[in-house]
Amino acid sequence: MNAQDTDRLTSVFRTLFNEPGLELRDTLTARDVDGWDSLNHVNLMILIEEEFGVRFTTGEVSALQDVGELKRLLSGKLAARRAA
Amino acid sequence: MAGTATLTKVRQRLVDTLFEDIRARHPRSINGVMEARAAFPDRYADLADTFVGWAIHAWGGDALPGMVDAFVRFTTSVNMSQARYERAGHYENKTFQDCLSSLYNEKESMDDYLLGVYLTNFLWAHHAEICFRFEDNFLKRLRSVKTLVEIAPGHGGWGALALKHLPTARLLGYDISPSSIRLATELMAGAGFGSRATYELTDALDLDVVPAESADAVICNFLIEHLERPDKLCAVIHHLLKPGGQWFLTGAITAAQVDHIYEFRYESELVRMAEQAGLRVTETFSGAPRRTLPNARFLPRSMMLIGQKRTNDIY
Secondary structure (H helix, E strand, O other): OOHHHHHHHHHHHHHHHOOOOOOOOOOOOHHHOOOOOHHHHHHHHHHHHHHHOOOOOHHHHHHOOOHHHHHHHHHHHHHHHHHO | OHHHHHHHHHHHHHHHHHHHHHHHHOHHHHHHHHHHHHHOOOOHHHHHHHHHHHHHHHHOHHHHHHHHHHHHHHHHHHHHHHHHHHHHOOOOOOOHHHHHHHHHOOHHHHHHHHHHHHHHHHHOHHHHHHHHHHHHHHHHHOOOOOEEEEEOOOOOHHHHHHHHHOOOOEEEEEEOOHHHHHHHHHHHHHHOOHHHEEEEEOOOOOOOOOOOOOEEEEEEEOOHHHOOOHHHHHHHHHHHEEEEEEEEEEEEEOOOOOOOOOOEOOHHHHHHHHHHOOEEEEEEEEEOOOOOOOOOOOOOEEEEEEEEEOOOOOO
């Protein structure tokens, strides 16, 4: 994921979880972020969909374990869109 | 009695194990299910033990982690659907055929779906509350029920709960999903009610197929919002019931799901639909999740209706 997209993704996280200093390291999980529960996970994914113009499946959303997986999933969708 | 106490302890340990599994492997989901457990401190353990015990007898203890995964996928799917509904202002799918081809006829996805839904009976607080009301306000008040019909038994849990409280009743269930027929049959056997339950792969909405005035009581849970013509379900309940027979129905209101196609917006719509079919509504309850999406326009509710087949214009 390029730096610009990483900044956009970070901005979504910081706004949703109200943590201006949050850094998106790949190993970051729900356990590390206050309020990252199942409902806010869905909020997060919908906001990312809107920010990047992509769409996630339920399987993709429920299977995500950490930010690294999210970045890879999002990068793949952005690459596929560019290639289309 | 000692055997019962031992079994209860074993089941309780399994419920604890299930919660720990959710905490360990699905930490995002633990808050919601802990809310359900905390909401009913006096009764929760019995309900959870019952459902977990039946599942273990039916499908084995090794099946529990897979059921937990199915529950998380189902809950995620529901929340995603609700979030998309909030943005679109209407349900995503409009036709029964869309759901039939993508879900109901697909064995793996339907099994996963039904097992996930099964756990919501006690892992979602508002569903646990409806289970308690099903027991207290419907099953415990029924008298001399010999024939109980269940339309769309799904995982079979509601029917098993019914037979637990109705020791002389026999249950006949109709469903269009082969997965449902198989899972409900297995669950009933696991619950020890297999000899009193029969399931048929039948579209119960076909009035030419289901026998008129054959049921002392009819139950149907969370089917009506899946139908293009929900009024037909009320007509079938009326058709099946003997005069004065009792019925129990649940439905979803402004609660999106990938296969919810009929959008009820108000409780009164369900009441009126039942009344227009010749059913008297004697009791209703509407429950919502404790937590909802921020700034939500729609409050997702699960509604329960209890009633009686009318014997004249009024009563």
